[in-house]
Amino acid sequence: MAETITAATISLSLKSSTRHSQLLLSFTSFPVLRFNSLNNPNFRSLVVSSSMSIESTAAPQKTSSKTSFLDHREGSRFLHFVKYHGLGNDFILVDNRDSSEAKVTPEQAVKLCDRNFGIGADGVIFALPGINGTDYTMRIFNSDGSEPEMCGNGVRCFARFIAELENLHGKKQSFTVHTGAGLIVPEIQEDGQVKVDMGEPVLKAADVPTKLAANKHDAVVKSELAVDGVTWNVTCVSMGNPHCVTFGTKGGEDLQVDALNLAQIGPNFEHHDVFPARTNTEFVQVYSPSHLKMRVWERGAGATLACGTGACATVVAAVLEGRAGRKCTVDLPGGPLEIEWREEDNHVYMTGPAEVVFYGSVPL
Numbered sequence: 001m002a003e004t005i006t007a008a009t010i011s012l013s014l015k016s017s018t019r020h021s022q023l024l025l026s027f028t029s030f031p032v033l034r035f036n037s038l039n040n041p042n043f044r045s046l047v048v049s050s051s052m053s054i055e056s057t058a059a060p061q062k063t064s065s066k067t068s069f070l071d072h073r074e075g076s077r078f079l080h081f082v083k084y085h086g087l088g089n090d091f092i093l094v095d096n097r098d099s100s101e102a103k104v105t106p107e108q109a110v111k112l113c114d115r116n117f118g119i120g121a122d123g124v125i126f127a128l129p130g131i132n133g134t135d136y137t138m139r140i141f142n143s144d145g146s147e148p149e150m151c152g153n154g155v156r157c158f159a160r161f162i163a164e165l166e167n168l169h170g171k172k173q174s175f176t177v178h179t180g181a182g183l184i185v186p187e188i189q190e191d192g193q194v195k196v197d198m199g200e201p202v203l204k205a206a207d208v209p210t211k212l213a214a215n216k217h218d219a220v221v222k223s224e225l226a227v228d229g230v231t232w233n234v235t236c237v238s239m240g241n242p243h244c245v246t247f248g249t250k251g252g253e254d255l256q257v258d259a260l261n262l263a264q265i266g267p268n269f270e271h272h273d274v275f276p277a278r279t280n281t282e283f284v285q286v287y288s289p290s291h292l293k294m295r296v297w298e299r300g301a302g303a304t305l306a307c308g309t310g311a312c313a314t315v316v317a318a319v320l321e322g323r324a325g326r327k328c329t330v331d332l333p334g335g336p337l338e339i340e341w342r343e344e345d346n347h348v349y350m351t352g353p354a355e356v357v358f359y360g361s362v363p364l
């Protein structure tokens with residue numbers, strides 16, 4: 001039985017659990033009520049004063065002596081995270097909305113990304129407060145601790161992470177995100193896939209950046225690059241982060257990407273002195289003008305199962321080299337991405353999945 005006692009306002013829902021009922025209170029516009037819990041002797045009554053303070057006159061619960069696993073480590077700093085992947089390119093996502101300081105250092109990120117001694121991931125991604133009117137800011141540390149400007153698969157995971165944190169399922173499904181590559185706008189589609197406006201590609205050689213000489217307007221398109229004694233034809237594109245895209249060696253056959261030893265050739269591209277900020281490298285096979293196959297050696301992460309910015313750079317390079325149209329499916333080892341380099345606004349759009357793998361907590 002409940003009676004009205006003052007004018008303050010609350011709303012009430014009663015949740016019974018195995019051992020006792022809990023009164024879950026949130027304050028909205030209802031009269032304050034004195035309660036006798038309907039079904040639990042432990043709650044003799046609960047008085048909610050108009051000052052919104054709650055004094056429970058419930059009988060003191062017998063706290064169990066056994067602490068839960070998580071409580072056990074209350075003394076040390078805990079990091080709560082959610083593990084996501086975008087086509088197998090996997091990330092540790094951290095809710096950092098309460099501070100503009102990343103909760104994890106680059107050194108800690110290296111440890112967390114270790115697949116034997118840590119959680120295991122290609123990177124750590126932080127959801128931080130927005131800047132200059134954006135909804136959020138995204139930062140990412142690669143598994144080697146370096147901080148790239150942008151991550152395509154990562155921003156799709158970021159969007160799904162935000163939707164879960166903000167319980168937006170079925171409501172607003174697109175966000176403005178400030179990144180090192182500028183404004184990025186991911187939108188969660190009805191089918192759960194995420195479509196991302198990745199902005200405009202940057203082609204000016206010095207802005208990729210690369211020291212290779214521009215050979216097509218300001219851009220480097222199908223230019224020769226000697227790597228470890230082999231001359232490759234490369235096109236350089238930035239999606240905020242640098243990419244070196246190759247369809248094969250000078251005068252060579254078309255690439256069979258599955259036959260490549262990425263661990264052997266990838267680092268020689270990544271650390272080549274023509275790339276002052278290092279580079280991601282995409283090795284591409286053309287099935288048709290709308291269907292490409294790509295494997296990637298990522299800057300700061302090595303061979304990954306997918307690279308969103310790399311897939312965008314791949315389509316831009318394929319168009320510049322006259323090998324494909326502006327709308328392509330890019331097959332990656334982890335699965336396909338749909339990429340469009342739209343002529344009317346010069347923006348690149350990427351559509352693909354992002355999935356939760358598990359939730360966890362880790363002592364830092």
Ligand SMILES: N[C@H](CCC[C@H](N)C(=O)O)C(=O)O
Nearest residue numbers: 148151152153241307308309
């Ligand atoms: N390793 C990249 C960042 C992650 C890019 C990739 N995972 C993507 O999906 O775009 C770099 O240092 O530029």
